[in-house]
Amino acid sequence: MQSRTPAGRAGRPRSAAADAAILAATRAALVELGWSGLTLSDVAARAGVAKTTLYRRWAGKNELVVDAVAELFDELRLPDRGSLAADIEGVVLQFAAILARPEAGSGLMGVVAESTRDDALRERIRASIVRRQKRLVLAGRARAEQRGELPPQADPEAAARTVDLIFDMVAGAVVHRALVSAEPADEAWARDFTRVLLRGLTAAG
Amino acid sequence: MQSRTPAGRAGRPRSAAADAAILAATRAALVELGWSGLTLSDVAARAGVAKTTLYRRWAGKNELVVDAVAELFDELRLPDRGSLAADIEGVVLQFAAILARPEAGSGLMGVVAESTRDDALRERIRASIVRRQKRLVLAGRARAEQRGELPPQADPEAAARTVDLIFDMVAGAVVHRALVSAEPADEAWARDFTRVLLRGLTAAG
Amino acid sequence: MQSRTPAGRAGRPRSAAADAAILAATRAALVELGWSGLTLSDVAARAGVAKTTLYRRWAGKNELVVDAVAELFDELRLPDRGSLAADIEGVVLQFAAILARPEAGSGLMGVVAESTRDDALRERIRASIVRRQKRLVLAGRARAEQRGELPPQADPEAAARTVDLIFDMVAGAVVHRALVSAEPADEAWARDFTRVLLRGLTAAG
Amino acid sequence: MQSRTPAGRAGRPRSAAADAAILAATRAALVELGWSGLTLSDVAARAGVAKTTLYRRWAGKNELVVDAVAELFDELRLPDRGSLAADIEGVVLQFAAILARPEAGSGLMGVVAESTRDDALRERIRASIVRRQKRLVLAGRARAEQRGELPPQADPEAAARTVDLIFDMVAGAVVHRALVSAEPADEAWARDFTRVLLRGLTAAG
DNA sequence: GGGTAAGCGAGACGGTACGTCCCGTCTTATC
DNA sequence: GATAAGACGGGACGTACCGTCTCGCTTACCC
Structure with a gap:
């Protein structure tokens, strides 16, 4: 995890639920598709989240899978x-x-x-x-x-x-x-x- | 390796040098690009071989890397x-x-x-x-x-x-x-x- | 232009300066980026205005550019x-x-x-x-x-x-x-x- | 048009039918979607052609539409x-x-x-x-x-x-x-x- | 030593995922 | 209630590889 709205205040805060949904979706995708078959588009879709939301929080597939x-x-x-x-x-x-x-x-x-x-x-x-x-x-x-x-x-x-x-x-x-x-x-x-x-x-x- | 001109006889035989060149090129590509960066097009180019030649001998990246x-x-x-x-x-x-x-x-x-x-x-x-x-x-x-x-x-x-x-x-x-x-x-x-x-x-x- | 605080009174009135700033920013963005390169986010940023302010006054890029x-x-x-x-x-x-x-x-x-x-x-x-x-x-x-x-x-x-x-x-x-x-x-x-x-x-x- | 296999011989030649299909598909997409709604993915799909084929022949939407x-x-x-x-x-x-x-x-x-x-x-x-x-x-x-x-x-x-x-x-x-x-x-x-x-x-x- | 079938290079092909960008909407806190 | 900030779901972008195909050549084996 590396989220949390940076310093202070402005703007809509990040959804807390999204992080957990994404990590769970990542594991589900790994089960079905394996490492090489896992795509971030698919993870985002499973988590009910847009790809941008995912990329805003993790740099890429590697970092995401480590956390998952x-x-x-x-x-x-x-x-x-x-x-x-x-x-x-x-x-x-x-x-x-x-x-x-x-x-x-x-x-x-x-x-x-x-x-x-x-x-x-x-x-x-x-x-x-x-x-x-x-x-x-x-x-x-x-x-x-x-x-x-x-x-x-x-x-x-x-x-x-x-x-x-x-x-x-x-x-x-x-x-x-x-x-x-x-x-x-x-x-x-x-x-x-x-x-x-x-x-x-x-x-x- | 799993080459060898299939059963019998006719036609041009497979180049023996190609196998070794491909495996060496695979290792070189792994050094420079790592597992996920390795592409069969690149391996073929390094080995001085057409992609078709490579696919005729190995089913894909996984099999090729195991052998390499x-x-x-x-x-x-x-x-x-x-x-x-x-x-x-x-x-x-x-x-x-x-x-x-x-x-x-x-x-x-x-x-x-x-x-x-x-x-x-x-x-x-x-x-x-x-x-x-x-x-x-x-x-x-x-x-x-x-x-x-x-x-x-x-x-x-x-x-x-x-x-x-x-x-x-x-x-x-x-x-x-x-x-x-x-x-x-x-x-x-x-x-x-x-x-x-x-x-x-x-x-x- | 199609602004003017709707009917009556309540709440903070719309900034009059914003309209002019937005249209000027639109023209500046057209100069630098051309029609297809123009984005409303960019116009809002140039005008020192939030995207919401812009969308409250114009329906989209087309209408904005006609006015500009x-x-x-x-x-x-x-x-x-x-x-x-x-x-x-x-x-x-x-x-x-x-x-x-x-x-x-x-x-x-x-x-x-x-x-x-x-x-x-x-x-x-x-x-x-x-x-x-x-x-x-x-x-x-x-x-x-x-x-x-x-x-x-x-x-x-x-x-x-x-x-x-x-x-x-x-x-x-x-x-x-x-x-x-x-x-x-x-x-x-x-x-x-x-x-x-x-x-x-x-x-x- | 700007196709034609470059100088001489090697490799599979470009499909001649594809050019015509792509230009016709471009016009059909313009009819239905207009200039800004036209996407090259959609044109490719209408023409029964892969996006790569389209990009191999035209640099982008602008050039394609000029020809069409x-x-x-x-x-x-x-x-x-x-x-x-x-x-x-x-x-x-x-x-x-x-x-x-x-x-x-x-x-x-x-x-x-x-x-x-x-x-x-x-x-x-x-x-x-x-x-x-x-x-x-x-x-x-x-x-x-x-x-x-x-x-x-x-x-x-x-x-x-x-x-x-x-x-x-x-x-x-x-x-x-x-x-x-x-x-x-x-x-x-x-x-x-x-x-x-x-x-x-x-x-x- | 001539015919022929497979190997070979090149590169176009239909696909698919990438990671980025912008859209237009929304949710906050502040004014 | 208008605003600045910025996260959100969505979708197209142009690129890169995938694995297959279609060419024209080349080459060794068999008759």
């Missing part, structure tokens, strides 16, 4: 299933469920593909998706420390590096399994994956 | 650096180096985005990229068994599951680090990642 | 140069000078083009421009009768027909010369034209 | 009605009949309006319409000289000036009568007009 997809990942929650392993499995399965929805997979891969040539887009993805979802890793570790499953980490810089690594390992593995290898990221897989990850993080060595 | 990108990953080699950890680090760094090239990252993400709505394309990616590069995991494990770093695995089905899991974990983490988080997958990161992965695979537990 | 152009032709004066021939030449040259200004030529042709499909607009042109400028023909004939250059005309209906004919012949020739043939309607041409016209009107026959 | 309208005036013929006066009346009535058709009047005025800011367009009008129809004046004078109604003109430069003047007077009067004054240019008017014109040209003085 980012909202999807905000649905993720860290469940409390009693143990760190079970919590991780829960998040992995939720994440896999979201990626299995066509709007998420094709939208995410599409904007990542475009971001290789667009610095502003890359930063938008990092801010709206990557940094925002690292909250799950932080929350998971905090809970595990409360439970005594993980020791508190003294060095804050090393802790941050570990958070980044875990996030890339978890998100990367699920994305790759679901979208590149195109195999189901089901409960059995989530269990196997979680076992390897947790051992790697906790084993003496 | 697949060739890039064929450059990957399993180095012999004396230990499994060092071998993995070597492959991770090679993989990261390839993904850092714009033609690889944007091409791979582009076709994966499209593959969410195109079963044939998804299978083409699995065959040309995923299954083909699993050779690296297989070779790594074989060498580690020879060195005695890993025990021979009895159950072939479990072995296959492990190969798949390792491949998704390695490739996924590198792809996510390089393209989604958009942070450098450098030597320090490769060391951290490899330590967690190897402990996860070898620790008692 | 009509004011230009009101500048025409019948000079007293001592003879009917000289008077006609004077008016012809004044008329040509006005049509040479881009706001007049492009504005007039533009609204005439539109008037072929808009009866109200056609009548507005006839009232604001055609009938209003026929005063010049009437004044010229009156003065020529005073001078004894033309005999008084008895039949009022025939007189009206002749006024119409002369008006179309003079205005038509100048417009066609200046805008369609796009050749200069200069003094030499005015002299040639006036000679033919006057002979045609006065010769025995 | 010019063809209308090519229908004009100098009738042989036995006397110069009758011949002129015949041409005047034909010309009035063409201008009464909405495609002619609105198209001609529209392009003339645009030509005030476009030198190339102005020249196109002069070449395709003005200079081309002067043939009628030339033919009329030649026939009148044969009949002995007009003396042969010695000075070729003066003759050219006279042709230009007559053309602007005839065409201008008819255009102004029909489109600006918006009164019928009927037989009575044509007789009155022709009488004045012919007396002006032939009277001693």
